[in-house]
Every structure is written in C-alpha cells, then in structure tokens.
Amino acid sequence: MSEQLVNAIADMREEETLKLVKEMVEGGSEPMAILGAAREAMDIVGKRYEEGAYFLPELMLAGEMLNQITDILKPELAKLPEIKRHGKVLIGTVEGDIHDIGKDIVTFMLDVNGFEVRDLGVDVPAQEFVEAIKDFQPQVIGLSGFLTLAFDVMKETIEAIEAAGLRDRVKIMIGGGQINEDIKEYTGADAYGKDAMAGVSLASKWVGAK
C-alpha cells in the first residue's frame, strides 16, 4: 500500500492519495511510515521537476497534498509516546527560502512533545533570529531550509548569532531536504536532524530531558 501511495502522490492523483492515507491510518499504519512514503514521493516529484516533466504548478500541488496528508496524520502523531522534556525552541526557515512543510512538521512534533516553540515562519532574516533569541530566550534554535542557497544563509545566520554574543547560550540544529552532516560542518551548527523525531530527540537531549 505504501508503494501505491508513493505512486499516487508522485503522479498527482490527489483524491486517491487522500483516500489511501485515510485507509492506511484506519488500518493501523505508523504515521511516520506514511510520512516516509510521502517524502519518497516528493523526491520523485523533485526529480521530475528537475527533468522538466513537471513544472511549478505540480510542485505547488505536491505541497498542497503534503499539507493535507499532514493534517490527516496530526491526530495520530500526537498519540506517539511523549518524550519527557521542557524547554524553548525557536524555529524558522532561513532567508530566501519559503519551504515550510518540513519545518511545520518539526514544529508540530516539538509542540506535542511539550516544548514551547516560537515559529518565525519562512524567509527569516538572520537579524530576526538574533532579536528573537534576545526576546524569547530559547535553549534550542532550529534552522530549516530546502534550497541549496540556504546552506550559505544558515552559515550567515549562525555567524550573526555568534556576532551578537549569543552563540554560547543556544544549541543550533539544522534540517531540510538537502541538509546533511557535511552541511552541518559547513554552517557551524551543533547538529543535523534528518526528520522531525530527530529534532525532538536533539532538543530533548540539549535541555537535559530524560
């Protein structure tokens, strides 16, 4: 069924996609596994876009379908065993990048796991992160980005936090479609989280939650 879902999303069959997701949820499929299939489908959509088989409207429809899938899964995700913690996380998609579906899932998962999260939204300038750190006093910062140009912007954002004398007060995690360990090294972040649960685990570890 998971393969069927990957194909339905990748081929832009919206109605079938939503029907399948509902059936999978009712059949007891793991919500994280359903998200995994959606992510696999997004890679196919991305490739078709790169190859010129899909255009911007398809990317947009893929984004919409993903949002609808997330909405169906949210009540299920909220039922996952809660990891004990408590702390503040400031999150946002870095300047120049407007992808927010992945970030919103991370925000949601942090929230249902009891973190106080301030979400600065998308296309967030470095200085806005700096000001929000002063105001909100988070222990953890989450930077999200899906474009390759986000790598440099993440680096600049972390440099701005450092220049403001705030780097020692916060742990910084980064994530998003193309982010990996090498980008973590490049940007000077403390860690890279491959998915929302990794973000929750990192934040929990950093605030000393067991």
Ligand code: B12
């Ligand atoms: C949907 C989509 C869009 C939608 C976004 C809608 C939205 N509201 O977000 C729209 C149509 C708006 C869009 C626009 C563009 N897009 Co686009 N898009 C995609 C697509 C298909 C899916 C992205 C997505 O949402 N994935 C699903 C989520 C759930 O992703 P995820 O990685 O599984 O998320 C998890 C982790 O990454 C992690 N995570 C995410 N953030 C964080 C943060 C932290 C702190 C942590 C710990 C973890 C974490 O947790 C998430 C949940 O588990 C990708 C292709 C792909 N393969 O990803 C292209 C893609 C990212 N887009 C691309 C491009 C080129 C664009 C445009 C430039 C197109 C254009 N010509 O205008 C614009 C960019 C505009 C801008 N300035 O940002 C390229 C980027 C290429 C590159 N090298 O930079 C991609 C890779 C497609 C491709 N292969 O060419 N896009």
